[in-house]
Structure formats: C-alpha cells, structure tokens
Amino acid sequence: MRKTIIALFFLLTALLPQLAQAxxxxxxxxxxxxxxxxxxxxxxxxxxxxxxxxxxxxxxxxxxxxxxxxxxxxxxxxYPDHHGIVANEFFDTKTGDRFALSDAKQKLDPRYYGxxxxxxxxxxxxxxxxxxxxxxxxxxxxxxxxxxxxxxxxxxxxxxxxxxxxxxxxxxxxxxxxxxxxxxxxxxxxxxxxxxxxxxxxxxxxxxxxxxxxxxxxxxxxxxxxxxxxxxxxxxxxxxxxxPGDHAVKLLPHLKPEWYTAVSGSVPANIYAKEGCKDSIYNALKNVDHISVWKKEDVPAYLHYGSNSRVGDVVVSPDLGYVAYDKPIIAGGTHGFDxxxxxxxxxxxxxxxxxxxxxxxxxxxxxxxxxxxxxxxxxxxxxxxxxxxxxxxxxx
Missing domain, CATH: 3.40.720.10 (Alkaline Phosphatase, subunit A)
Known part of the structure; x- marks a missing residue:
C-alpha cells in the first residue's frame, strides 16, 4: 500500500504542471x-x-x-517573403493575377497564403x-x-x-x-x-x-x-x-511603358519588369531623390525580402515621410517603411x-x-x- 501511495504521489507531481497548463x-x-x-x-x-x-x-x-x-x-x-503575402497588394507573376485587399476573391484565395x-x-x-x-x-x-x-x-x-x-x-x-x-x-x-x-x-x-x-x-x-x-x-x-502632401515621388516619368508589366504599391513599390528590362528600370531610378532602389536579388539581407516570385524585379523603398506615387496625395499618416x-x-x-x-x-x-x-x-x-x-x- 505504501509503495502504491508513493507511486501515486510521484505521478500526480509529474502531472501537476500539465494540469495547470491545460x-x-x-x-x-x-x-x-x-x-x-x-x-x-x-x-x-x-x-x-x-x-x-x-x-x-x-x-x-x-x-x-x-x-x-x-x-x-x-x-x-x-517573414512575408516566406509566407507569400509580400504586400497589401502585389502582382503574381506565375498566374498573372493581382492580389489586392479591395478584391475579395483574390484576398480569400488560399493559394496566396503559405x-x-x-x-x-x-x-x-x-x-x-x-x-x-x-x-x-x-x-x-x-x-x-x-x-x-x-x-x-x-x-x-x-x-x-x-x-x-x-x-x-x-x-x-x-x-x-x-x-x-x-x-x-x-x-x-x-x-x-x-x-x-x-x-x-x-x-x-x-x-x-x-x-x-x-x-x-x-x-x-x-x-x-x-x-x-x-x-x-x-x-x-x-x-x-x-x-506631407507634397512628398510624393513620381516613378512613371522616369520609366518607359515598354519596360514594365506592373507597378504595385507605394511604400514600398514593386515594379515587375518585362524580359530584359530590369537593368533599365533600376538605372532610371537609382539616382532619384528620397527613395532607395534595389534589384530584387540585391535587397538588403536584413529586410528578408526578395526571394519570393511575387516581389517585384525592382523594389523601391521611399525614405521616411515620402511615398512612391504618381498621383497627388493628401497629407496624412503612412507606414510600410524600413x-x-x-x-x-x-x-x-x-x-x-x-x-x-x-x-x-x-x-x-x-x-x-x-x-x-x-x-x-x-x-x-x-x-x-x-x-x-x-x-x-x-x-x-
């Protein structure tokens, strides 16, 4: 009997943490x-x-x-680069579809969610x-x-x-x-x-x-x-x-339409290049003020971004307080920065x-x-x- 009581004591002692966690x-x-x-x-x-x-x-x-x-x-x-939702909106180069929060069909499609x-x-x-x-x-x-x-x-x-x-x-x-x-x-x-x-x-x-x-x-x-x-x-x-309302950096005036398939987002902007045009896009934007521009394979490692096919061939990251946008903007709050x-x-x-x-x-x-x-x-x-x-x- 004494051995049985001792055995039960040790069993309960072992189970107590699990019971508490449950x-x-x-x-x-x-x-x-x-x-x-x-x-x-x-x-x-x-x-x-x-x-x-x-x-x-x-x-x-x-x-x-x-x-x-x-x-x-x-x-x-x-990281977004690994689960596939690489932005609030993006272009899927494999399917040709555009993911956007305003498009309920795309937003609810499980194929985007890794x-x-x-x-x-x-x-x-x-x-x-x-x-x-x-x-x-x-x-x-x-x-x-x-x-x-x-x-x-x-x-x-x-x-x-x-x-x-x-x-x-x-x-x-x-x-x-x-x-x-x-x-x-x-x-x-x-x-x-x-x-x-x-x-x-x-x-x-x-x-x-x-x-x-x-x-x-x-x-x-x-x-x-x-x-x-x-x-x-x-x-x-x-x-x-x-x-501020005057801090929109326009990208399209620097680009030729035949260079890209799509430009998606503003902070950051993902630019999807047509065949052989990635370097042209990068060279056209690399010296524009108030933005950082990378080819997707050159995005800084600390950002953990650029390996996913849904990331643009060229990534434009505006400086804090700026947006990459080609239409007039209204002053307000924004995020998406580094x-x-x-x-x-x-x-x-x-x-x-x-x-x-x-x-x-x-x-x-x-x-x-x-x-x-x-x-x-x-x-x-x-x-x-x-x-x-x-x-x-x-x-x-």
Missing amino acids: RRYTVVISLDGYRWDYPQWYDTPFINFMAEHGVKAGLIPSFPSKTFPNHYTMATGL GEPVWNTAARQGKRVAVFYWPGSDVKVNGRYPDVYYAYDRKPRLTLDERADGIISQLSLPEKKRPDLIMAYMEQPDGNGHKYGPQSKLTRGAVLYVDSLLQSLFNRMQKLPYHADINLVVLSDHGMAWV PQLLDMHALFRAIGPAFSHTEIPHFRNTDIYELICHLVGITPAPNDGDLNEIKEILKP
Whole structure:
C-alpha cells in the first residue's frame, strides 16, 4: 500500500504542471497601427498598467511594415517573403493575377497564403481557437478555418465593443467548448492615424478609446472564476509616420511603358519588369531623390525580402515621410517603411500567469507565433522565429 501511495504521489507531481497548463487560456489583441511610443505621447492608463505588472516591450515589424503581411507573419512566424503575402497588394507573376485587399476573391484565395497559421497549428493538436477578424483568418488555409471566425467583408461588421463582448462570451462558454486561444483584430488607432497623422487630437482620441476598451475588457475578465489562468497579450503590427502632401515621388516619368508589366504599391513599390528590362528600370531610378532602389536579388539581407516570385524585379523603398506615387496625395499618416526605423515599431504588452514582470528591448514580430504556441501548449510548425530570443519574458 505504501509503495502504491508513493507511486501515486510521484505521478500526480509529474502531472501537476500539465494540469495547470491545460487550464490556461490565451487572448491576443492586435491594435492596428499602434506605435510603440503612443504611451509616451498620450494618456494610456491600461497599457501602463500592463507595463507595471507584466511585460513591456515593442515589436519590430517585418518588411514591408504593412497590415496584412505583418498580421500573417505574427500568425505563422514567417517573414512575408516566406509566407507569400509580400504586400497589401502585389502582382503574381506565375498566374498573372493581382492580389489586392479591395478584391475579395483574390484576398480569400488560399493559394496566396503559405505557412501554417497558429489557429491551424492549434486545431491540429486538439486545441480550440476563436478569431475575430485577424487578417487571414477568414481564408481556408490548408483546407480549414478557425473553430470560430468572422468574414471581414461581411456587413455589418462587429464594432470594436462587440468584439470585446465576443471575447468575454467565448471565455464564458462551458469548459469543453471554451477556446484555448482567442485572437482579435482592432482597426484603431490605424484608421485615425492614416487620416490625421500620428500626432493629432483625433488619433489621441482613438488611442484613449482603445485603452478604455481594453480596461473594460480586462475588468470583465477579472470577474471570471478562472481569471488567474488567462494570459493577455496586446500588440500591434506596425507604427505610423507623417507624410506631407507634397512628398510624393513620381516613378512613371522616369520609366518607359515598354519596360514594365506592373507597378504595385507605394511604400514600398514593386515594379515587375518585362524580359530584359530590369537593368533599365533600376538605372532610371537609382539616382532619384528620397527613395532607395534595389534589384530584387540585391535587397538588403536584413529586410528578408526578395526571394519570393511575387516581389517585384525592382523594389523601391521611399525614405521616411515620402511615398512612391504618381498621383497627388493628401497629407496624412503612412507606414510600410524600413522596419529599422523607430517610427515603424509597434506595441507589445503582456500580462498573466505565464509572464514575468520585465522590460526588454524591441524584438522581431516573427517570434510572436512561437510565443503563442508556447502559451497554448502546442508544438510550432517550421517558422522564422525563435522563442529563445524572448525567453526572459516568461516565468520559469
């Protein structure tokens, strides 16, 4: 009998960490276009609370620092060059099709989406996931959707408050139906940042609004009987920079129409050359002011960009505060610039049972996928991230 009791004791001791992990839930909220330094500019009591009691850091976006490529990077751990969503819009040289967020058919076509998004990784390993509008979550990647998801183009779209309500509803489900992972996307403060610039009263208002929304959500989470088992991560995809109305760099006057098939995007611009014309395009643009120009094979290695067939033969990256655009522009906020620029860095905060109270330097957003996998207790698919780079944010 004594041996049996001892054996049971050691068995329970071994299982306790697994049982504790099985009771944990992870909520990841993305605030589009939330600069890492908005809490220094504006009054953000809840974001400050997270820093005071959890993890304070910033995220270095992947190139280009655009919404769709970076959200799918955080979902897969792959650079845009590796998962295939190389910009918010691009030309597919293999099919001749154009991918654009305004084209619902192209945007929802699974062939564009490489890698394994975390909701699929979780489902493959027996976990439940609910997703509110995270870019790519309404696409049938690898033959499946998240357990709960919302089609972004279906109107009326849930308001930000309704998404917060949805998170609480999912967390309040019976244990067997309750998701292990909830991911939610919020369009603000990006919307106001684009229209009015990052330093404006209306953008400040959007920052204050999402802070209040998060505070309310957290307060409601604290009323759940298992609130101590919830990890909350609040992050962003990129920053925002001011672009004056006279800072458009025109490309087409320097190019002959017979040199290119398509010019796509503005920060950066991908130029798809006709046969034998790549050098002509490069030579015509290389000395133009306020832009960096590379042949795709010469894009600097730190940008991890240029191996994918959807990247233009020539890549034009404007200087901060400029756009490569051939029509008149209206002054406002823009992103997509070199991720090394602090104006492009994004927010990261985390609080919950898995996290230490610490502050670390800004880190690559390719690490987010492995972090989520760790929190949910699943084995990640191959990716470009490395959890070891941020292990100090986690409790032993």
